[in-house]
Amino acid sequence: MATNxxxxxxxxxxxxxxxxLASPDKKGRYGAAIVFPPGTDLSALNALIDxxxxxxxxxxxxxxxxxxxxxxxxxxxxxxxxxxVEGARFFEAKTKFPPGIVDGKRSxxxxxxxxxxxxxxxxxxxxxxxxxxxxxxGIAFGLDNIQKVGEGERLDSFQPPEDVFxxxxxxxxx
Numbered sequence: 001m002a003t004n005x006x007x008x009x010x011x012x013x014x015x016x017x018x019x020x021l022a023s024p025d026k027k028g029r030y031g032a033a034i035v036f037p038p039g040t041d042l043s044a045l046n047a048l049i050d051x052x053x054x055x056x057x058x059x060x061x062x063x064x065x066x067x068x069x070x071x072x073x074x075x076x077x078x079x080x081x082x083x084x085v086e087g088a089r090f091f092e093a094k095t096k097f098p099p100g101i102v103d104g105k106r107s108x109x110x111x112x113x114x115x116x117x118x119x120x121x122x123x124x125x126x127x128x129x130x131x132x133x134x135x136x137x138g139i140a141f142g143l144d145n146i147q148k149v150g151e152g153e154r155l156d157s158f159q160p161p162e163d164v165f166x167x168x169x170x171x172x173x174x
Contacts, residue, residue, distance in 0.1 A: 067138030
């Protein structure tokens, strides 16, 4: 069971992590995580969660037991390094539809795989929804749109092939 809120918000700038935005996963969903450095003002996101707690959590649900998306601390995933440090906050946002993706000048990004790499600086537009799956109840963020606002240090081990291989001439072949 899922119930959506109608309110949407744009997040502060964060670091993109675990992007799955070019094509859907095995469950037909697109999504990504966003990591906010310690000290980032997340009051607007918390206000959206509070609003969702009041408007979309069904009557009779113990609100103290409802999971909230910004409760996760970066130290939970410190094995990944990069922005995952103690005091950082992050959440994952998912959608069944390809999110709209633009650059800092609001121009559409067509090569999503290349542009939205782990480590890119982004903002998300999100809404809250309530879930109740196998006894686990919570508020989560649905992903609507993404804006890439800057380049960041890559978090994965990707190396462009032109940086890996030496030139080879056909004279060097067997």
